[in-house]
Every structure is written in C-alpha cells, then in structure tokens.
Amino acid sequence: MYSYFIRRFLLMIPTFIGITFLCFTVTRFVPGGPVEQAVLRYQQAMAMGGEGGGGTSNTEMEQGQISDEMMESLKAIYGFDKPFYIAYGHWLWRVLHFDLGTSDTYSRPVWDLIKEKFPISIIFGLSGFLLSYLICIPLGVWKAVKHGSAFDTGSSVLVFIAYSIPGWTAGVLLLMLLGGNAFLDIVPSGGKESGTILEGSKLAMFLQKGALVADLPEAISKEFPKLEKNQTINSSHPAFKHVPADKRFNLKKGSHSDLNIIGRTLDTMWHMILPVFCYVLGMFASSTVLMKNSLMENLGQDYVRTAFAKGLSERVVIFKHALRNSLIPIATGLGHMLSIILAGSYLIEKVFNINGFGLLGYDSLIARDYPVTLGILVIGSMLKLFGNIVSDFLYCLIDPRIRFS
Amino acid sequence: MIETWKKYETIIKTLVLFIAWPLFYWLMPEIGEKAIEPSYTTEAVISLVLAAGFIVYILPLLVAGADSFRMFITSPIFKRRWGKFKTLKRGYYAFILIIALFVVSLFAEFLINGNAIMVKYKGEYHFTLFKFISARTFGMRGYGMPNYRMLKDLLKVRNNERAERVKTGTANDEDRQYAQWGDDWVWLTLYPYSPLESLLDELPTRPPHPPTWLTGEWRKAYVEESLYTLPETLPTPEEITSKFKRPEWVDLEPAQLYLQMAHAGLLELKPEVRQPGTFQHILGTDDRGRDVFARMVYGFRTSLSFALLVTFFCYLIGITIGALLGFYGGKFDIIMQRFVEIWSAMPFLYTVMIFAAIMIPNFWMLVMILVIFKWMGMTYYIRAEFLREKSRDYVSAARAIGCTDGAIIFRHILPNSLTPVISFAPFAVVADIGALVSLDFLGFGLPAPTPSWGELLGQGLGNLTKPWLILSPMLAMFLTLLLVSFIGEAIREAFDPKQYSRLR
Numbered sequence: 001m002y003s004y005f006i007r008r009f010l011l012m013i014p015t016f017i018g019i020t021f022l023c024f025t026v027t028r029f030v031p032g033g034p035v036e037q038a039v040l041r042y043q044q045a046m047a048m049g050g051e052g053g054g055g056t057s058n059t060e061m062e063q064g065q066i067s068d069e070m071m072e073s074l075k076a077i078y079g080f081d082k083p084f085y086i087a088y089g090h091w092l093w094r095v096l097h098f099d100l101g102t103s104d105t106y107s108r109p110v111w112d113l114i115k116e117k118f119p120i121s122i123i124f125g126l127s128g129f130l131l132s133y134l135i136c137i138p139l140g141v142w143k144a145v146k147h148g149s150a151f152d153t154g155s156s157v158l159v160f161i162a163y164s165i166p167g168w169t170a171g172v173l174l175l176m177l178l179g180g181n182a183f184l185d186i187v188p189s190g191g192k193e194s195g196t197i198l199e200g201s202k203l204a205m206f207l208q209k210g211a212l213v214a215d216l217p218e219a220i221s222k223e224f225p226k227l228e229k230n231q232t233i234n235s236s237h238p239a240f241k242h243v244p245a246d247k248r249f250n251l252k253k254g255s256h257s258d259l260n261i262i263g264r265t266l267d268t269m270w271h272m273i274l275p276v277f278c279y280v281l282g283m284f285a286s287s288t289v290l291m292k293n294s295l296m297e298n299l300g301q302d303y304v305r306t307a308f309a310k311g312l313s314e315r316v317v318i319f320k321h322a323l324r325n326s327l328i329p330i331a332t333g334l335g336h337m338l339s340i341i342l343a344g345s346y347l348i349e350k351v352f353n354i355n356g357f358g359l360l361g362y363d364s365l366i367a368r369d370y371p372v373t374l375g376i377l378v379i380g381s382m383l384k385l386f387g388n389i390v391s392d393f394l395y396c397l398i399d400p401r402i403r404f405s
Numbered sequence: 406m407i408e409t410w411k412k413y414e415t416i417i418k419t420l421v422l423f424i425a426w427p428l429f430y431w432l433m434p435e436i437g438e439k440a441i442e443p444s445y446t447t448e449a450v451i452s453l454v455l456a457a458g459f460i461v462y463i464l465p466l467l468v469a470g471a472d473s474f475r476m477f478i479t480s481p482i483f484k485r486r487w488g489k490f491k492t493l494k495r496g497y498y499a500f501i502l503i504i505a506l507f508v509v510s511l512f513a514e515f516l517i518n519g520n521a522i523m524v525k526y527k528g529e530y531h532f533t534l535f536k537f538i539s540a541r542t543f544g545m546r547g548y549g550m551p552n553y554r555m556l557k558d559l560l561k562v563r564n565n566e567r568a569e570r571v572k573t574g575t576a577n578d579e580d581r582q583y584a585q586w587g588d589d590w591v592w593l594t595l596y597p598y599s600p601l602e603s604l605l606d607e608l609p610t611r612p613p614h615p616p617t618w619l620t621g622e623w624r625k626a627y628v629e630e631s632l633y634t635l636p637e638t639l640p641t642p643e644e645i646t647s648k649f650k651r652p653e654w655v656d657l658e659p660a661q662l663y664l665q666m667a668h669a670g671l672l673e674l675k676p677e678v679r680q681p682g683t684f685q686h687i688l689g690t691d692d693r694g695r696d697v698f699a700r701m702v703y704g705f706r707t708s709l710s711f712a713l714l715v716t717f718f719c720y721l722i723g724i725t726i727g728a729l730l731g732f733y734g735g736k737f738d739i740i741m742q743r744f745v746e747i748w749s750a751m752p753f754l755y756t757v758m759i760f761a762a763i764m765i766p767n768f769w770m771l772v773m774i775l776v777i778f779k780w781m782g783m784t785y786y787i788r789a790e791f792l793r794e795k796s797r798d799y800v801s802a803a804r805a806i807g808c809t810d811g812a813i814i815f816r817h818i819l820p821n822s823l824t825p826v827i828s829f830a831p832f833a834v835v836a837d838i839g840a841l842v843s844l845d846f847l848g849f850g851l852p853a854p855t856p857s858w859g860e861l862l863g864q865g866l867g868n869l870t871k872p873w874l875i876l877s878p879m880l881a882m883f884l885t886l887l888l889v890s891f892i893g894e895a896i897r898e899a900f901d902p903k904q905y906s907r908l909r
Contacts, residue, residue, distance in 0.1 A: 015747040023759055160894075164886035165879075166839050168846075172866050173879055181869035189869070343754050347843055351866060361755060362847065365762040373759060380752035388750065 001396070005389065012385045019381045020095075020374065021088060027370045028084040034104050035078050037368055039066055078104070095378060101371035105364070110375040113360060118379075120192060121349065121356035124272060125341030128279020132287055135280065137330065140291025145318060147296060159285045167282030168347035174274050175351070188271050190353035193256040193264075206263025207251040208235045215247040234258045275352045282344055287330070294326040328399050335391025339384040407472045418460050425456035469815040470724075476820035489899040496895020499888040503709075510706040517699045519599035521553035521591045526560075528586030554607075557591040564588045598686070598696040600703040600856040605694040608686075609678045612694035613864075613871050617685045624668050633672040635663060689873040692864050697873060700856035701881050707857055709885070711772060712837035718776040719833065720826055723783025724819075730784065731791020732814055738788075749781040754843065761849035768851060775840060782833070783826065790822030828900045831893030835886050842882060858882050 027033065043066075066074075075081040079090070094101065100110035143152050176182050179189040188194065197203050213227045220242040221227060233240055234251060251258055256267055298304065299322050307317045345358030353359070357376070364372035410417065429452035477483060491497050514534065515522065524531045526543050533553070540551035545559070567583060570576050598604070608614050610630050615622035627633055639659055646652045649671060654662055666672050674680065688697035726745070730738045760766075760774045794800065795818065803817050844850035845859025846866075858878040865875035 011743065011746070014743075015750050018747050019751050019756075023756065026760065026763055160887060160890060161883075163835070163890050164883050166842065166882075169842070169862060169879055169882065172862055172875055176865070176869050176872055176875050179869060182872050339752065343752065346754055346758070347846070350847060361758075365758060365849070377752065377755060377759070380755055381750060384752055385750050 005393065008389050008392065012389075015385060016378075016381060017092070020092070020378060023374060023377050024088050024091060025084055027373065028080070028087070033078075033080070033368060034370060035071075035074050035080050037104075038074055038078070039071075042066065091374070100375035100378065103364075103369055103372045105367045105369045105372075110371050113372065114357070114375055114379060117355065117357045117360045120354065121341065121345045121358060122338075124192075124275050124348070124354060124356065125279055125345060126337075127272060128276045128344075129283065129337055129341060131276060132280040132283040133330070136284060136287035137291050137327075140288045141295055141318075141323060143288070143292045144295035144299065147292075155288075159288055162281055163285035165281065166347075167278040167280075167344065168351050170281050171274060171278040171348060171351040174277070178274070187274050190351075192268065192271050192354050192356075194267050194271070196253070196255060197259065197267075198253050203259060203263055203267055204253065206259050206266065207254055208258055208260045209240075209248050210234045210251040210254075210258070211240060211243040211248050213239075215243055217242055235260075275348050275354060278348050278351070279341070279344055283340070287333075290333075291326070291330055294329050295322060298322040298326040328395070331398055332391040332395045335389075335394055336384075336387045339380070339387045342380055342383065406475050407468070410468050410472075418464065421464060422456055422460050425459050426453055429455045429459075466725075469811065470721075470819070473815045473819040474823065476816070477823045480820065486899045490895055493895040493898060496891050496893075496898075499891035499895075503885070503888045503892065506705070507709050510702060510709070513702050513706060516594055517596040517598065517600075517702055518594045519553065519597060519602045520550075521556070521593050521597070523592040524553070524556070525587070525590050527589070528582075552607075553591055553593060554597050557593060560589040560591060596699065598699050600695060600699040601854050602696070603694045604686075604690060604696065607679075608681060608690070608694065612690050613692045613868060613874055614681075614686065614690040614694065615871070616687055616689040616873055617681045618683050618687070619689075619873075620670065621668070623680075624670060627674065627678070628664060628667045632675050632678050633663075633667050634675050635672070640666075688877045689871075691861060691874060692868060697861065697877050700861060701858070701877055703856040704858045704861070704878070705881060705885065707768075707851070707855065708838050708841055708882075709834075711768070711841050712834045714772050715775045715779065715837045715840075716830055716833045718772065719780045720783050720830070722776065722780040724787050724823075724826065726780075727784035727787025728791055728814060728819065731788040732795060732810070732818070734792075745781050745784055748778075751778060753778055754840075757840070757844065758847065758849050761844060765852065768855070771841075771844070771851060775837065779837075783829070786825035786829070787822060790825065791818055794818045794821050824900055828893075828897050831889050831896060835889050835893070838882070838886060838889075842878075 072081065079087055082090070091101070098111060100114070102108065103110050103113055106113060139155060143155055146152050174187075175189060178184050178186045180186075181189065194201075194203065197207065210232045213221060213231045213233060214229045216227075216239055220239055224239050227233065227239070232251070234254065234257070235248075236257070240248075256264060259267060295318075299318070301322075304317060304322055307321050308314075312321075342357060345356060346361060347358070348354070349356045349358035350362055357379075360372065361376040363369075364376065430448060509516070514520075518534070520535075521533045524533050524538075524543065531538055531542070537550065539548045540546065541548055543551055543556055545551050545556065567576075567580050570580055604614075605612065609632060610623075610626040615626065617623070640649070640662070642655045645654050645662075649666070649669075651665075651669075654665055657665065663672065686696050686698065688701065691697055691700065726741065730741055756778055757774055761771065764770060764774070766774060800813060800817060803813050808817070841850060841857070842859040842862070845857040846863045847859075848863065850859055851857055858881060861874060861878040865871070865878070868874055
C-alpha cells in the first residue's frame with residue numbers, strides 16, 4: 001500500500017521530465033522566439049529613432065542591423081547560446097530550486113507572477129466547483145430516487161442542455177444578454193472588481209470615510225512621502241487614524257479599495273456571478289449524471305436488498321447505506337479539483353477578462369514569453385500529477401475495500 | 406472481405422503503392438522535413454520507401470482491422486443492439502438528421518457559394534463552379550474572379566436592352582448573332598455568397614452588418630453612416646400628428662425628430678444607397694463583411710469532419726496499443742502503461758495551445774496535434790476487454806487449432822471487444838468539437854480565413870452589441886452537440902445497458 005504511493009511519487013519524476021522536455025524542446029526550435037522578438041523590437045525602435053533624428057550617420061547600428069556580438073549577447077540573455085539539452089539541464093536545475101526564470105514581457109520573476117495570479121483563479125474556480133457539487137449532488141440523488149418520474153425526465157432535459165453548451169460559451173452569451181451591451185445591464189462586463197465607483201452606483205453606500213492629505217499633521221505626512229497634498233486617503237490607509245476627527249468626511253466616489261469590507265465583498269461577488277455560473281455549467285452535466293448513476297448502481301446491490309428486508313425505512317436505506325457508498329466516485333473527483341479549475345480558467349478568464357492564471361498563460365503564449373509558458377506548464381502538470389495521487393489516496397481513505405498494489 | 410483481399414492482394418497493393426507514393430511525397434514538406442536537402446530525388450526515394458513500408462506493414466493491418474470491424478457489425482449481437490437503437494426514436498432520428506446534414510454540407514459548394522454553377526455567355530457554356538474564369542471573359546472589368554451576382558444583373562440588363570433594340574429595329578451584328586445563341590444567363594447557387602468573400606463593396610454600411618430582415622438595426626446603421634436624406638423643410642406639428650400619427654414628437658428638437666423619424670423608417674435613403682433584399686443575408690455578416698450563414702454551414706462541415714477524424718485516429722491508435730497491451734501483457738504491458746500514464750498527465754488544453762501557438766497549424770496538423778495528446782482514453786477500455794476475452798474458451802480453442810496471434814487478435818478477440826468504441830464515440834465527437842471551438846476562440850485553431858464557429862464567437866466577444874455574431878455560432882454548436890449527445894445516449898442505452906433493479 002505505502003510502496004504503491006511511493007512508487008507513484010517516484011513515477012512523477014520521469015513524467016515531469018518528459019512533459020517539460022517536450023515543451024522546452026519545441027519552444028527552442030520554432031522561429032519567432034524571444035531572440036527574434038527582441039531583434040524586431042530593436043529594429044523597430046531604431047527605425048523610429050532614425051526618422052526622428054534625421055539619420056545622418058550610416059553605420060550598421062543606425063540602420064537597425066545587428067552585429068554578431070550583439071546577436072551573441074542577446075542569445076546569452078535569453079539562454080539561447082547553449083545547445084538545447086544543456087539549456088534544458090540548466091532550466092531544470094533552476095526549477096528544482098523553485099526558480100522559474102524571469103518573464104520577458106513583465107521583467108519580473110515568473111514565480112512571483114504565478115503566486116500573484118494563482119489565488120485569483122482559485123477563488124473563482126473553487127467557488128464554482130463547490131457550488132456545482134452543492135447543486136449536483138442533491139439533484140443527482142433526487143433524480144436517482146425518483147428515477148423514471150416526470151422530475152427525472154425534466155431534469156434530464158436540463159442535463160442534456162448543459163452538456164451541449166460548453167460553460168465558457170454560455171459566458172459569452174450571458175455577457176451579451178446581461179452585461180449591459182445589447183439587452184439588460186445587470187452584471188459587470190468583466191474583470192474581477194470595479195474600477196471606479198460613482199455616486200450613483202449602488203456600491204457607493206459602502207464607501208469608507210476619507211480625508212485630505214493636506215489635513216494630516218506635519219510629522220505624520222513626512223512619514224509618507226509618496227502622498228501628495230491634494231490627494232484623498234481612505235480609512236484603511238495607515239495615516240488615516242492621525243487625521244483629526246472633524247476633518248474626516250464620507251467619500252463620495254472612489255475605487256474598489258475605497259470600499260469597506262462589506263462593499264468589497266459585494267463588489268467581488270457581483271463580479272463573480274457570471275464566471276462562477278460558467279464553471280458550474282461546465283461541471284453540471286457530468287457531476288449530476290455521475291452522482292445519479294453511482295447511486296442507482298448502489299441501490300441495485302444486495303446490501304440494499306438486505307437493508308430493506310430487515311425492515312429499515314426507505315429514508316434510512318437510501319441516505320445512510322446507499323448514499324455513503326455512492327459518494328465515493330464523487331469524493332475522489334476532489335483530487336482533480338485544481339486541474340479541472342485550471343483547465344476551465346484558460347477560457348473563462350479570457351471571456352471575462354479576469355487577470356488570473358489562465359489569462360497569464362494565454363498572454364504569455366501570445367507574447368511568446370517562454371519562461372512564463374513553461375512555468376505555467378510546470379505548475380499545471382505538477383497539479384495534475386498530484387491530483388492523480390490525491391484522488392487515489394482519497395479512494396483508499398474512503399473505501400477500505402480498495403487495496404492498490 | 407478478407408477473401409477478396411487475399412484474391413486481389415498484389416493488384417491492390419500495386420494500386421495503393423501508386424497512390425501512396427505521391428501522397429507521401431506531397432505530405433512530406435507539410436510534416437516539416439526541413440533537415441532533408443530539398444532535392445527531388447531524395448524526397449522521391451524517401452516517399453517511395455515510406456509508401457512501401459506502409460503497404461507491407463500498415464496496409465494488411467488496416468485491412469485486418471477493417472475486417473474485424475465488419476465482423477463486429479455483422480454479428481447477430483450487434484444487429485440485435487442496433488435494432489434496440491432504432492427503437493430509441495430520439496437518438497435514431499438525431500442520428501439520421503446529423504448524417505443527412507453532414508452529407509448535405511459535404512456538397513455545400515453546390516448550395517452556398519459565390520461562384521455560379523454555370524454561365525451561358527455568347528452562346529458558350531462555362532462551368533464556373535470549380536474552374537477559374539477571369540471577369541474579362543464575361544465582358545466585365547479586371548482579371549480577377551467575376552462577381553457572379555453582379556454578372557447576373559448585368560446580363561439581365563443587357564438582354565433587356567438587346568430585346569429593346571431588336572424591337573425598335575436598331576439591332577447591330579452582335580444582336581443578330583444572339584438570335585442564334587439565345588439569351589445569356591447565370592445559374593447561381595441557392596445562397597450565392599461564399600464564406601470567405603468580403604461583401605464590403607456590396608453592402609452600404611460598415612461591417613458587421615445585421616441580418617437583413619432586422620430592419621430596425623439597419624436603420625440605426627444608416628443613421629450612423631448618415632445615409633438618409635433630410636426633407637427640405639422641417640415637418641410641421643400638424644404633419645407630425647396627422648400624417649405620422651406620433652403626437653409625442655411635436656416638442657422634439659429637429660435633430661431628435663429626424664433621428665426618431667429615421668428609426669421609424671419615415672425618412673428617405675440617399676438615392677445612391679443600394680439596400681439589400683430582406684432575405685439576402687439571413688444571419689448578417691461578420692466584422693470583415695463575410696456572410697455569417699455561409700460561414701456557419703462551412704463551419705459545421707469543418708467542425709464535424711475534424712471531430713470525426715480526430716476520433717477515428719485516436720481510436721485507431723488507442724485500439725492498436727490497447728490490444729497489444731491486453732494481448733501480450735507482461736513487461737511490455739507494464740512499461741507501456743506507465744508511458745500512457747505519463748502521457749495522459751499532460752495538461753491537455755494548455756499543451757495543445759502551446760503546440761498550436763508555436764506551429765500555427767493547418768487542418769491536418771491540428772488533427773495530428775489533438776490525436777497525439779488525446780489517444781490514451783480508448784487504450785484502457787480495449788486493454789480491459791482484451792484481458793477479459795483472452796481467458797475465454799474460444800480463444801483457447803483458436804490457439805489449439807493452430808491460429809496465429811494475428812488471427813486470434815483480428816478474427817477472434819477484436820470483433821468481440823469493439824463495444825466500447827461504439828458507445829464512447831459520440832461523446833468523443835462532442836469533446837472534439839468543443840476542443841476545436843475552444844482553440845479557434847482563443848486563436849490557436851485553424852488558420853485565419855477558415856470558417857469556424859469558435860472564431861466567430863471570438864468576434865462576438867469583441868462586438869458584444871452585435872447579438873447575431875454570438876447567437877448564430879452558439880445556436881449552431883448547441884444544436885449539433887445536442888443531436889450528437891442524443892445519439893450517444895441512445896447508443897449507450899442500446900449497447901451498454903445497465904439494468905438497475907429497484908426494490909421498493
């Protein structure tokens with residue numbers, strides 16, 4: 001049993017190396033990589049500068065030609081000066097030290113970028129995942145209990161419809177219908193929080209108290225040199241508590257950060273409605289059918305017959321005996337939770353313009369920002385590998401009959 | 406089938422060799438054999454070797470596989486299950502409908518095309534559908550492809566003029582010749598617009614154009630482009646109340662009044678504006694002025710053939726590997742299973758995105774990329790089926806009478822273990838269509854002008870005020886996926902029935 005899991009963990013190593021090596025190699029051998037892009041940017045910059053400066057000198061540099069030494073140094077910057085297998089070795093060595101390199105477009109460590117974007121995707125995805133379980137499990141159970149009834153047929157229609165609409169395409173449709181462009185204006189048209197909150201909007205009532213920087217005592221304002229005299233600060237700013245009470249006033253308008261905690265929560269939730277709905281829709285059909293079929297299968301088992309025979313009520317048989325066993329496949333799905341969320345995020349975050357993990361991956365592919373691309377691949381495949389093991393582990397934990405060997 | 410093959414083996418192999426050789430030769434630069442010097446002889450030799458290898462090793466396997474599929478289809482148990490499937494009306498009619506739609510869409514060029522099917526000009530017949538004929542041939546300007554819709558109108562006008570001249574007796578030499586030739590005509594297709602043809606110079610406003618039957622949207626567009634002529638004098642209040650019957654407009658500013666009148670259709674368009682007919686573009690046009698309905702239909706063909714091809718190749722590889730694993734077992738099984746496990750741990754969508762973003766694939770390369778990362782699913786099922794069937798008595802009997810491994814695999818076990826292939830195929834098709842739409846939406850799918858649903862959805866996301874760009878692909882995709890999942894549900898019920906016993 002333990003040896004099984006140890007073997008699984010050991011198997012992760014070749015898997016990880018295989019995946020990353022494949023993608024690393026591909027990114028190396030295809031034109032349009034970072035070096036070519038840098039050369040292009042340089043030439044464009046030179047062309048622009050040449051037009052402005054009149055272009056009197058005629059050297060190679062001015063014409064946007066790149067000398068061999070420059071090309072070499074460029075290649076060295078992006079790590080293209082070594083053969084790809086050595087470069088891969090170096091890259092892998094750095095990854096093992098949790099260093100995923102530096103992004104070409106953001107000029108920041110990839111690890112920081114991922115750490116910043118990951119929680120955003122997780123909040124959106126996890127709420128969708130949990131909500132879908134909250135809906136699908138009771139629905140599946142009820143469908144199984146009422147198998148063949150009008151309710152079962154009716155909800156099957158719903159399941160068919162949900163199966164035929166990929167979640168993210170429903171997002172596009174709902175943005176059009178409800179996002180204030182063509183028909184109704186109920187939900188925001190994307191993003192993860194409101195940029196500006198005006199006096200008229202409903203959120204304005206949750207705005208915090210504010211104060212002018214000019215009203216701060218001399219000694220305090222020296223501590224915050226970044227603040228300008230005519231700026232307003234809100235009550236979450238550390239300098240706010242030093243403002244005299246009579247100088248404080250209610251903010252009339254502001255941004256997401258000017259809202260108090262209730263307002264911020266409401267604002268975020270308001271932005272989460274559609275994306276979370278898309279996540280739920282994406283998982284709705286499969287989870288419901290899985291739950292129903294699993295319970296149906298258990299209801300046909302001998303132990304259920306025994307339980308009925310010994311005179312237990314239907315309620316006890318279904319909810320105490322059959323349901324607990326039929327939750328096993330659903331529970332093991334928890335292991336794949338993160339990779340399912342991430343797979344959905346590439347599309348849903350693009351639709352709703354949520355600046356999370358998926359959009360980062362998309363943008364890095366468009367910009368040919370290979371360190372970020374590979375970093376996201378590393379994280380994605382690690383989560384998938386761990387997910388496999390976790391779901392196996394959960395399987396063992398829940399169902400003592402299962403013995404892996 | 407296998408008897409026919411044995412009888413004509415040499416002839417078929419020779420024939421296939423002569424087909425496969427140029428095929429491989431043509432495919433070679435596609436795969437990207439850049440390392441080989443581009444000299445014709447080496448490429449020819451390599452393609453010949455590949456074709457020979459294909460004939461000697463792959464072709465017999467394919468024939469044997471096809472034969473076991475035939476055995477599976479003709480077996481009584483399949484016939485019984487198929488009879489069950491036919492009784493499930495919803496799935497059966499969905500199956501017939503989708504096959505019919507797909508077959509019709511294969512002939513979409515004859516139904517929905519900017520090219521005319523046939524033109525008669527000066528007594529000569531031109532088959533214009535698949536043959537390029539320059540505009541000059543038909544007396545139009547330019548050397549490009551003629552606009553056949555304009556040509557039709559033009560020829561009609563000329564025919565009328567000619568008839569007029571003949572009537573008044575001022576006919577020239579050409580007109581007299583036409584008495585022999587007969588009138589010119591153009592045989593347009595049913596819906597004479599191509600999916601790739603930009604209609605910017607034919608429609609008055611800027612793209613995306615609304616569906617032509619949405620007059621309200623068109624009026625808004627005309628207002629935006631200021632294509633209305635304003636009356637010389639402002640309508641008097643009496644006119645507004647008595648003629649237009651809109652007393653609420655009396656107090657409006659002139660600009661507002663004109664806007665209201667334009668939206669209500671009470672203003673005249675400028676004389677040079679050519680309004681489209683009511684059912685000219687039933688789903689409008691996209692942001693480059695291409696007809697959306699034509700793109701929907703061609704997109705249906707692309708999506709469905711893509712999904713069918715991906716499913717077919719995935720199953721081909723999956724069945725082969727699953728069968729080998731299940732039949733031979735042992736060390737090979739263990740190592741290969743680990744490999745399959747490793748391969749399926751790739752984050753599918755992102756890996757495909759990476760490859761597609763970097764390679765910028767055409768249709769066949771995209772099929773290949775998807776197959777490479779998607780073939781694993783079927784191996785598990787086929788392996789399990791083979792493991793189960795291998796221990797049956799009929800396999801021992803076949804071995805006892807001296808059957809080879811190949812004969813046991815292809816003639817005995819495989820026909821008995823193809824049920825999962827049939828029952829999972831529709832769901833795989835749904836998943837593949839979804840994958841193609843997602844990739845096209847993200848811009849990593851088929852190259853730019855290819856008509857596709859995902860690309861149109863992407864345009865719709867950029868133009869959220871133009872509902873027809875979103876509703877058309879959504880509806881097309883929804884109906885297709887719904888039909889396919891109806892088929893899948895019915896097939897699953899017929900082929901893989903779970904008898905739930907209920908105690909109550």
